[in-house]
Every structure is written in C-alpha cells, then in structure tokens.
Amino acid sequence: MDRNQLAKWFQAPTKMAHKYSLHAVYFCTGCGIIEVPPVITARWDAERFGVIPTATPRHANLFLITGYVSVKTLRAIIRTYEQMPEPKFTVGFGSCPINGGMYWDSYNTIKHLDRYIPVDGWIAGCMPRPEAIFVAVTHLWTLIDKDMADGYKRYRTNYAAYRANQERALGELEWPPLFPMERGR
Amino acid sequence: MARIHWRYGPPLYQPLIDILRLFTQRGVSHGRLFDLGMVLSLAGSLVVVLFLPFGGISPMSGSGGLLVVLYMMLLMPLGIALSGGEAANPNASIGISRKLILAMGYEVPLLLILLAVMTHYGSISIAEIVSAQRRTGASIASVPLVLSGIAYVLIMPAMLGVRPFEVVQAPQEISSGPMAEYGGAYLALATVQHALSAFIAISLFVNLLWGGASNPAVFFLKMLVVFVLVLFVNAAFPRLRVEQAVRYLWRWPSLIAFIGLILVVVVGR
Numbered sequence: 001m002d003r004n005q006l007a008k009w010f011q012a013p014t015k016m017a018h019k020y021s022l023h024a025v026y027f028c029t030g031c032g033i034i035e036v037p038p039v040i041t042a043r044w045d046a047e048r049f050g051v052i053p054t055a056t057p058r059h060a061n062l063f064l065i066t067g068y069v070s071v072k073t074l075r076a077i078i079r080t081y082e083q084m085p086e087p088k089f090t091v092g093f094g095s096c097p098i099n100g101g102m103y104w105d106s107y108n109t110i111k112h113l114d115r116y117i118p119v120d121g122w123i124a125g126c127m128p129r130p131e132a133i134f135v136a137v138t139h140l141w142t143l144i145d146k147d148m149a150d151g152y153k154r155y156r157t158n159y160a161a162y163r164a165n166q167e168r169a170l171g172e173l174e175w176p177p178l179f180p181m182e183r184g185r
Numbered sequence: 186m187a188r189i190h191w192r193y194g195p196p197l198y199q200p201l202i203d204i205l206r207l208f209t210q211r212g213v214s215h216g217r218l219f220d221l222g223m224v225l226s227l228a229g230s231l232v233v234v235l236f237l238p239f240g241g242i243s244p245m246s247g248s249g250g251l252l253v254v255l256y257m258m259l260l261m262p263l264g265i266a267l268s269g270g271e272a273a274n275p276n277a278s279i280g281i282s283r284k285l286i287l288a289m290g291y292e293v294p295l296l297l298i299l300l301a302v303m304t305h306y307g308s309i310s311i312a313e314i315v316s317a318q319r320r321t322g323a324s325i326a327s328v329p330l331v332l333s334g335i336a337y338v339l340i341m342p343a344m345l346g347v348r349p350f351e352v353v354q355a356p357q358e359i360s361s362g363p364m365a366e367y368g369g370a371y372l373a374l375a376t377v378q379h380a381l382s383a384f385i386a387i388s389l390f391v392n393l394l395w396g397g398a399s400n401p402a403v404f405f406l407k408m409l410v411v412f413v414l415v416l417f418v419n420a421a422f423p424r425l426r427v428e429q430a431v432r433y434l435w436r437w438p439s440l441i442a443f444i445g446l447i448l449v450v451v452v453g454r
Contacts, residue, residue, distance in 0.1 A: 017205035052203065055360035058368035085210040085368040120286045
C-alpha cells in the first residue's frame with residue numbers, strides 16, 4: 001500500500017474502496033473487445049489495479065462499452081446499466097460511442113452514447129491500445145476522488161430526459177421506469 | 186494465485202477492499218426468501234465455526250461434536266439454494282442444482298472419512314480427538330488413518346469449490362451460478378459465507394487428521410499451508426464437467442476412504 005494514501009483511507013474508506021475495487025462489465029458490442037483479453041490476462045494484468053471482469057452486472061461497478069452501439073444493443077446496454085448497483089461508473093471505449101466514429105452516417109448505430117446513459121469518461125482512438133484502459137482507470141480514480149464521477153447521480157436527477165431519449169431511439173420500452181418520472185425536466 | 190501465474194497480481198488485501206466496496210453499495214432484494222436464505226446460510230456456517238476448536242480456543246466443542254457439525258454443514262448449501270432460487274434466474278437455478286450434485290458427490294467420501302476417524306478414536310467430540318492425537322501423533326501419519334487422510338486431501342478442492350471442481354460458480358459458463366443475482370451487500374454476505382465454508386473444510390481437516398494445535402498461531406499456520414496447497418491445485422487445473430466431477434469423487438476418494446474405514450475396523454480389533 002502507498003503510505004501517502006493512508007490518511008485518505010482513514011478519512012473516506014468507502015470512496016477508496018470504490019476506487020480500488022472496480023469490477024467491470026466489458027460490454028462486447030464491437031471490435032473494441034479484442035483489446036480486452038490482453039488487458040485482463042497475464043500480459044497487462046488489469047487485476048493489479050483491482051479491475052476484474054465479472055460475469056453479471058449485479059457484481060459490477062464499472063461499465064466499459066467497447067465499440068459501436070447499434071440500436072439493438074442499446075436496449076441491452078440500458079438494461080445492463082440499470083441492473084448495476086450504485087455507485088457505478090461508465091467508460092466509453094473507442095471513437096464509436098463518442099460520436100459514431102467510422103459509422104458516423106450509419107442508419108443503424110447510435111452516434112452519441114451519452115444521450116442515452118450517463119458516461120463518466122471516454123477513451124478516444126480507433127483502436128485505443130490496452131494501456132489506454134489503464135490511463136482511463138487512473139483518470140477515473142482522480143474523478144472519484146474529486147466526486148466528479150457522478151454519472152449515476154445525473155441519471156437519477158435527469159432520468160425523465162434520458163428516458164425520453166431512449167424511447168425516441170427504441171420506441172416503446174417494455175420495462176417500467178427505474179426512477180419516478182416527475183423529477184428532473 | 187497471481188504469482189503462480191507469473192503475474193504481478195492484486196495486493197494481498199484486495200478481498201478486504203472488495204468486501205468494503207460491496208457493503209457500501211445498494212443491493213437489490215428479490216423477495217423475503219432471498220434475504221432469509223442468506224441469513225440461514227450465514228447463521229449455519231457461523232454456528233459450525235463455533236463448534237470447531239481453533240487451536241486452544243474451543244467455544245462450544247464440549248457439546249455435540251462431529252454429529253452436530255455434520256448436520257449444520259447441510260444448512261450452508263440449503264440456505265444459498267433457497268435464496269438463489271428466489272431470484273428466479275436460470276443461471277442461478279443451474280448453479281444450485283450443480284452445487285447440490287457436487288455436495289452429494291463429496292459427502293459420500295466425507296462421511297466415510299469421518300466414520301473412520303470416529304471409529305478409530307471411539308469418540309464424536311472433536312476436542313477429544315485432538316487431545317488423543319497430541320498423545321499419539323497426527324492421525325494422517327498413523328497407519329490406520331493414512332488412507333482417510335489421503336481421501337480428505339483428494340476431496341478438499343471439491344469442498345472448497347475451487348478448480349477443478351469450480352462447477353458451481355463457473356463465471357464463464359453460467360455467469361457465477363447461484364451468485365448471479367446478488368448485488369451489493371448481498372454479494373458481500375455471500376462472499377463471507379463462502380470464506381467461512383472454506384474455513385470449516387480446512388479446519389476440520391487440520392483438527393481431525395493433522396493433529397490440531399495447542400495454540401491458535403500454530404493452528405492458523407497449518408490452515409495456511411493447506412490453503413496454499415489447494416491454491417496450487419486451483420491454479421494448475423482446468424474445470425471438470427459436473428458428471429466428470431461426481432464420477433471422480435465417487436470413484437477414487439470414496440474407494441480410498443472405504444478401504445481406510447475397513448483398515449481402521451480391522452486394525453482396531
């Protein structure tokens with residue numbers, strides 16, 4: 001353990017625990033997932049940072065969306081995100097979730113992921129290297145330290161707007177609202 | 186574990202960080218039985234821990250002994266089964282059926298081993314068995330019980346639920362099995378329960394077959410040695426299928442344990 005951080009551990013143990021135990025759902029939407037196996041196995045060994053892949057969203061608090069998001073997978077992404085226990089952090093991986101990337105004029109992909117679920121950070125690039133995931137994780141630590149990784153709070157307060165965007169993309173949603181709709185805009 | 190893979194790996198206290206994180210997260214309950222099954226399982230394992238002597242410390246080992254431990258050990262998979270079944274997740278149901286099948290697999294040799302130990306020492310009290318071993322030496326090194334000891338070593342990975350018997354959790358196949366629907370504090374409790382059941386399996390071995398210990402430090406050291414050995418097995422083996430696991434458990438460990446029991450009876454004459 002880094003001795004400089006002992007004081008932080010005593011001041012805010014829960015925040016530090018959330019920082020160093022990022023259990024991740026790697027959402028395999030597109031080509032970005034090819035960078036993840038080297039990251040989680042012996043070569044780059046993400047477990048050093050406390051980043052471990054989990055099999056179900058109920059165990060996870062980091063949501064990594066790797067690659068383009070088609071309209072069909074958006075439905076699964078929203079359901080997965082809503083199943084994760086709070087606090088939860090989302091990171092978009094690659095150019096495609098940011099602004100569509102090379103699929104910028106496709107009829108079937110979502111261009112801006114952060115209109116549908118809140119995103120705490122982006123990894124730009126096509127493709128980003130595995131090291132970029134570690135850069136993102138350390139940035140996320142800083143954000144958690146400063147209380148700036150508040151995507152799940154934004155989702156709660158602006159849920160009506162997010163839900164309206166989701167319904168515009170997907171039509172009628174078959175699951176009930178997660179939060180009461182009258183809050184927010 | 187990571188060092189066996191030649192990786193750098195997480196720090197040793199990573200499980201503590203995980204538990205702390207999980208306790209502070211908001212879990213979702215799936216019904217009354219979901220909560221109560223978890224409590225039942227956790228209570229069962231805590232009671233068993235109280236009955237097992239830990240070095241010199243033995244809170245409740247005067248009463249009941251091995252028979253009580255055997256009965257209470259059934260509560261652990263039962264509670265998890267009730268609780269995971271309430272969540273109505275198909276992966277959880279598959280995991281529960283695998284857990285019960287695996288329990289059926291390792292309980293046959295376990296019963297034979299315990300029967301051999303009880304017959305040899307003529308006692309059902311764990312404390313008495315430990316003190317008898319202090320006079321005669323560890324029972325895994327003595328002639329009639331060496332086969333029972335070997336059989337216990339063979340079923341140990343199955344009791345701990347690690348590879349090659351990781352059929353219950355199997356994250357790649359059935360997405361963590363019974364744990365699939367636990368989130369937040371529920372997962373923390375489930376993890377604690379899993380750790381307690383591992384503690385019970387190892388400390389039963391150390392108490393009954395490796396002579397126990399007179400003070401907690403030595404006892405802890407012995408448990409650590411067994412645990413590290415099991416980790417080596419865990420790191421080296423792939424996962425078996427369910428029916429392969431049961432076939433293995435009912436063939437070799439059961440056979441060895443049965444021969445061990447006959448040996449104990451014959452030598453005891």
